[in-house]
Amino acid sequence: MEERNMPRADFVTSLILITFGSSVLITSLRMPRLEEQQVNPFSVPGLVPGLLGVLIAFLGIVLLVRSIVQKGYRLDISGETTRGFLAAETTRRFALTILLSVAYAMGMLGRMPYPLATGLYIFVFIVIFEYRRGVSLLSQWKRILLAAGIAAAASGAVTGVFRYAFFVTLPR
Helix, strand or coil: CCHHHHHHHHHHHHHHHHHHHHHHHHHHHCCCCCHHHCCCHHHCCCHHHHHHHHHHHHHHHHHHHHHHHCCCCCCCCCHHHHHHHHHCHHHHHHHHHHHHHHHHHHHHECCECHHHHHHHHHHHHHHHHHCCCCCCCHHHHHHHHHHHHHHHHHHHHHHHHHHHHCCCCCCC
16 A cells, blocks of 8 residues: 555544454443352453453554554545555455454354364465465475464464363353
8 A cells, every 4th residue: 555545544444453353342231240149340251351442442543643643634535546555455455354353253153173274274364375376285295284373373373262261151
């Protein structure tokens, strides 16, 4: 992205971050507080997501102020800029990231064991974003092998940390 477009990108991103952070905070406040079970207030389920929501919204506000100072609110939206945005490689990669993440969250979690779903997600993500066009898949075997190793290690580590350090019951 060109440097002159950054204030505009920051402006739009800040609005998304503020909305997302606020939504996370509101959702975390609606989570059960478990007062009837005499649970310590510092161990309620919504505490960490709520704090993260506040942090994300706050940083979104900081980004918003910075973008307004740099006149990022002047979006200059036209057919040409929209076509340029939709044709950009970064937009395609972002959309693909969202698609893969939604497929993981809605299509894999709960339908297969958590370590398998997470490992598969990481593997596919790495392979897709590290694949070199114009080069045969067979000649990229080292990348694929490395992706499998990273996926297995990361999936195992994440599963272990959540299961044994945080005592989280993972899906299926």
